[in-house]
Amino acid sequence: MKKTQPPHIQLGRKGEDLAVEWLESKDIRILERNYHFEKAEVDIIAFNGKQIIFAEVKTRTDNNFAEPEDAVTETKKQSLYKVAGAWLYERKMEGSPVRFDIISIVVKPGESEPAIKHFEGAFWHL
Numbered sequence: 423m424k425k426t427q428p429p430h431i432q433l434g435r436k437g438e439d440l441a442v443e444w445l446e447s448k449d450i451r452i453l454e455r456n457y458h459f460e461k462a463e464v465d466i467i468a469f470n471g472k473q474i475i476f477a478e479v480k481t482r483t484d485n486n487f488a489e490p491e492d493a494v495t496e497t498k499k500q501s502l503y504k505v506a507g508a509w510l511y512e513r514k515m516e517g518s519p520v521r522f523d524i525i526s527i528v529v530k531p532g533e534s535e536p537a538i539k540h541f542e543g544a545f546w547h548l
Contacts, residue, residue: 433529437481438465441525444538450475459508462501466525467509474515476506477523484530491526491541503547522546 427435442452445468453474454467466477478498480490502522510516524544528537 433481433483434479436529437525437527438479440481440527440529440536440538441466441477441479444525444540445475445477454509457505457509459505462505462508464502464505464509473519473521474510475521475523476502476509477525478502479525479527481527481529483528485528485537489526489539490528491524491539491544494524494544499545499547506547 438455442455445452445466448470450468450470452466452468455465457464457467464476465479466475468475468477478494480493482490499522506520506522507516510518510520521543522545524541526539526541530537
């Protein structure tokens, strides 16, 4: 018997699927999804022909109180830097050009099209 995922997990997965479709529509190749290192995770790792993109996807059913992208805190950014470094190290790609993006998605019940905002180079780490 398959256990049903909680609604927030289902929404997150739907958002990641939409983000993948969005990136692929921009001719960005998906390299990996949900890569984990220690307790850190990045939602999508992609390549645009010039840079490796580490993308954090935030999905909500409304933006009445805050935009989804506002949920990417300094702590989350530090976690993403760590996981990106591990991914690059494991593949012997340290020093490759990288970019950190946020993909913000609002999927309102009853609306057919989600609102997608892609923040390219949303933050940076030296």
